Amino acid sequence: MGLAEEIFAVRGGSGHSGRLLGEFRRTTLLVPLSASEDAGLMSGWQGGVRWIYAFTGEEALARFAGARGAGANAHEWEYVSILGARLVDAVIPTVDGPTGVAVDVADEDASMLFPPVVGIVADAYAVDAGADRADAV
Known part of the structure; x- marks a missing residue:
């Protein structure tokens, strides 16, 4: 099952959060580039x-x-292709402040948020990590 199907299953109450996260990490996602000067x-x-x-x-x-x-x-927007795992493991640690990933946000019934919490991002960047957990990283 692909990420979109896992999202659908979780939103429908028949999915499993562990499978969803695993599929997110394995999926190549398209991330648009900002039109601002920093790109x-x-x-x-x-x-x-x-x-x-x-x-x-x-x-x-x-x-x-x-x-x-x-x-x-709409079809001319520039984007990068990146694994979900690379987004949360390599990109998010370079961003200032709490950062998560919003998948397919224009699709009301098929969107999913992957917030900056323990189990999704590294503990050092998770908003719910206690001081003792962050120090252990």
């Missing part, structure tokens, strides 16, 4: 957390671009 990964802020936008395919990315007003240019 970093596109992200947004919600609830004090930076959310990196990631998509399971070009169709999901195009829906997001269209929802943001890209119109006919």
